[in-house]
Amino acid sequence: MSQLLPDILLADHEQIKSHLEELSVLMSKDETFDHEILELFAKCKSWICAHSKAEELTIYELIEQNPDKGNSHMLSFIYEGYEEHDLISRLLTEMGQVEEEVTAPFRAKLKVMCNLILKHIETEEIDFLPQVRTVLSEQELLGLGTMYLRERDAILKKRSGFQRPASSIYSFSLNSH
Ligand SMILES: [Fe+2]
Ligand SMILES: [Fe+2]
16 A cells, blocks of 8 residues: 555654664663674664665655755755764664674663654654655655655665665656646
């Protein structure tokens, strides 16, 4: 069933928040093994990376390359969004270096990363997505939704060790309205 991009993004935000919540519960338990934490962290990392990248390739790029579609506020949001994605990605990469033991710096980075992600998601949901629904038509949002899912799933598949099938990424074209 086709879905509008903002609805898919909201559902994915919930998914990410629930993975982070699960991770923080696991880390607060005394009897948890480090490998359980690291496995769940790897799952969170894949979801966050796939979501951020697919978001950039669809709605961020569309507004950035077609400034007439959005407004100056949306454009500034996107530039801040890229920076926040980048910061989160750098923290995830540093945390990903930990292979066996959950260290104190890992715990500290996780806390900072969770706060960053929750704040980023909140701003996206309150400031950005409502404007996206206003400036784009339903048909455009459906097309972007399909494109987002294709990108996200290709990244998730690639991260889980499968080869990405060769396909053209950008078949979605803008409709004027
Ligand atoms: Fe984002
Ligand atoms: Fe997002």
